[in-house]
Amino acid sequence: MKLKGREKYFWERNFNIKSAAAIPAELKGITGIDSSHDDEFFFxxxxxxxxxxxxxxxxxxxxxxxxxxxxxxxxxxxxxIKDHRHVTKHCLPDINKLGGLEYLDISKNNIAPEDLLTLTGLNNLKELLISSDLPEGELAPLLEKLQAHFPGCEITVY
Known part of the structure; x- marks a missing residue:
C-alpha cells in the first residue's frame, strides 16, 4: 500500500520514511516535550x-x-501525559484498557484524583503520578482510597 497525501507528509516529516514498506511495526518509544504532537500525529x-x-x-x-x-x-x-489541559476524565476508559501499564503520569491535566477510581484494569501499575488542588485535609482520605484501589502502586501527588 502506498503512502498518500497527509499520511505521506506525516511519515516523511516526522520519521524521514518515504514508503509504507519502511514503516516499522514497533518503535522503542515516543517523546514529545513542548512539541506539536497532536491527535493527528497519533492517528x-x-x-x-x-x-x-x-x-x-x-x-x-x-x-x-x-x-x-x-x-x-x-x-x-x-x-x-503530563500538562495537557485538554486531557480529561473522558479518556480514562481508554487508559483502563492498558492492562500491561506499569507507570502512568497523568499529572497537571483536567483529571481529578477521584476520577481514577474508575480505573479497574490497571493491575500491573507500579507507579502513578497525579496532581490535585485539594487541601491536604481533603486529599488525605482520597489518597487512602486510591492506595487501596491500586495496591502495590506508589502514588505521587504534585
Whole structure:
C-alpha cells in the first residue's frame, strides 16, 4: 500500500520514511516535550505502528482523542501525559484498557484524583503520578482510597 497525501507528509516529516514498506511495526518509544504532537500525529502513527513500550508527552497538543489513539498500542508499559489541559476524565476508559501499564503520569491535566477510581484494569501499575488542588485535609482520605484501589502502586501527588 502506498503512502498518500497527509499520511505521506506525516511519515516523511516526522520519521524521514518515504514508503509504507519502511514503516516499522514497533518503535522503542515516543517523546514529545513542548512539541506539536497532536491527535493527528497519533492517528497516523497508530494506524501503522502496533507496539510502543514507552510514551512521554509533556505540553503537547493532544486531547482525549489522541489518548484514545495511543491506547490502541500493544506493549505500552510507561505512559506520561503530563500538562495537557485538554486531557480529561473522558479518556480514562481508554487508559483502563492498558492492562500491561506499569507507570502512568497523568499529572497537571483536567483529571481529578477521584476520577481514577474508575480505573479497574490497571493491575500491573507500579507507579502513578497525579496532581490535585485539594487541601491536604481533603486529599488525605482520597489518597487512602486510591492506595487501596491500586495496591502495590506508589502514588505521587504534585
Amino acid at each position: 497516523f502513527l497508530t494506524a501503522r505502528v502496533t507496539t510502543i513500550p514507552e510514551i512521554y508527552l509533556r505540553c503537547t497538543n493532544i486531547t482525549d482523542l489522541g489518548v484514545q489513539y495511543i491506547c490502541r498500542l500493544q506493549g505500552l508499559r510507561q505512559l506520561t
